[in-house]
Amino acid sequence: MSKPKSRPEAWLAALALTIICLISLGNVVVRYTTNASFAFTEEFSVFLLVVLTFAGAAVAARQHDHIRIIVLEENLPHKLKRPLYLLQWRLAYYYSA
Numbered sequence: 096m097s098k099p100k101s102r103p104e105a106w107l108a109a110l111a112l113t114i115i116c117l118i119s120l121g122n123v124v125v126r127y128t129t130n131a132s133f134a135f136t137e138e139f140s141v142f143l144l145v146v147l148t149f150a151g152a153a154v155a156a157r158q159h160d161h162i163r164i165i166v167l168e169e170n171l172p173h174k175l176k177r178p179l180y181l182l183q184w185r186l187a188y189y190y191s192a
Contacts, residue, residue: 111147115140122136
């Protein structure tokens with residue numbers, strides 16, 4: 096049985112993305128109707144993007160996923176995949192230490 100994906104970090108990421116979309120939409124509507132925009136939207140959106148990034152990283156870590164170049168992995172011949180995985184593992188170990 097697989098674990099449920101409704102963890103707090105997944106909800107936090109979805110909430111952050113929803114708020115970013117609503118803020119951006121509201122800012123666009125106000126800008127086109129009044130020729131002025133909200134001052135706080137850019138800073139708040141950047142903060143929420145950081146929250147979204149960390150929440151997404153937490154989701155990936157919980158599911159034991161890794162950030163990789165999947166296109167390269169899928170298109171390599173089978174005998175070259177193992178050296179690529181070893182290189183990724185080694186670089187991840189090197190940069191995390």
